[in-house]
Amino acid sequence: MEPTFRILPVLENKKLGPYNKITMKDVQIYAHAECGNFVMIGLQGFDPYLSRPFSFLEGNRTSFSILLKVKGRGTELLSKVKKGDKLKVLGPLGKIFCPPKEGILIAGGIGIAPVYYQSRWMKGGVLFYGAKRKKDLILTREFKDKGFTVRTITEEDGGLVTDLLKEYTDELDGKQIFVCGTKGMIKSIKGILNKEQIEKAYVYVEERMGCGLGGCKSCAVKTFEGYKLVCTEGPIFPLKEVKFD
């Protein structure tokens, strides 16, 4: 669907693990959103001046929600919205992607949001999910209910998601793999997957974004074919295409 720019009221802002789950009233945007799509969300006025890109988390005919992690001043201001506050919402944005019915999802921290949204189109597979602390792990019950095998690990336990992948590397063979996490995590994962696994792996790329519509050329990601824009050519890229410094 063509993106639209709307002012949407907040229905709910509640804690989900260490994050804020913000739900907005909407009958248009989510109804037409597909896998790979995201939204730009901002406060009205000039503070913060720019909107921020968010993955959809989930939604229905009358609302959708996003997951927010406070990282800086902008996300802190956004985290304080209350029921009834109005948000600027631009979407759906991004290049759509046809997800497999079954596959491997790998998430680190808040990277759980896009893969959870993707699971909307899936019937099962395996979720590898790493977080800092046990209490930061969210939505594991929901993944299990959707038919996923859920494998979790936390830094509290002294492990990283890459340790899990090494242990269960056979489970990745022949499946499409989707990764969402920090650049460091993605780089480490690329380092431990074999050639055949990398061929079938995709990554959700995050970058500072100005407009979401390809106008400002800010959200550049280095690929083997030169810079590409996360907002219009992503956010999902083949893992083999992305270059890491």
Place this chain on the structure above:
Amino acid sequence: MIDLSTKLGSLELQNPVLLASGVWDFPYTKIIDFKRLGGVICKGVSPFPKEGNPPPRITETHCGLINSIGLENKGFDYFECEILPELKKLGTKIFVNIFGESIEEFKEIASKIKEVAGVEVNISCPNVSKGGEKFGKDPKMVFSITKAVCGETDLPVIVKLSPSVENIEETAQAAKEGGAMAVTASNTFPGLVIDLESKRPLFKRITGGLSGPAIKPLALYNVYRIKNAVDIPIIGSGGISDYKDVLEYFIAGASAVQLGSIIFNNPLAPIEILDNLICWLGEKGYKNLKDVNKK
């Protein structure tokens, strides 16, 4: 019926609201009705492809943003085959922003631009190591480049001035003497952001270009200074966010305006500004934009 039309030298625009170079691309046509705009200036085109600067390329500031894009573009050949035909379908006046690293490159690209409303000469980008504001700070270079471009094209030539000069009147005068039809005042202001984690400048090229409401009084003052010193049409650009800002630029001496960063904050701003201008003029009993400057 309120008439929003305005003149830039010999060029008539249906209204004064233009989209600036480097802030929009075709996906914006899904949000903004381009037929309603006075015109658009496309992203800077250079004779050869430019990769642009490494990320991060953007960060927010109070009431604005700083960018370090570095004139990313795929070069003239790609522009001519892939972009220009699409630009012509937009149903609004098209100005092509051109960029070169030497006078020769400016001549080369100026000679190739055809079938558009005009050319905007970019000698003021603060985010490149060759050309850009280095040219725009030197009145002699401004004159030489403008003259060279005007010698290669019959299209109206607009020169986008750098704000990083002591006397913007001098560079505006140099553009006029070089044959420019109008000047754009002004480009982004160089600025610095420090990343507290690394304790280093955020951008790899150290500085970026500051834009948004934070720079409006500075850019507005540039328009005022040029208006009082040089007889040349001025396109005001810098921090315009609403119709009141447009009116301020008009009263300061602009004949048209460019909207930039505001479309990141509110992509509907250009249309809201046009609607609100019509309302304001109507409420004041004015029939057209010229009446704004009547005493």
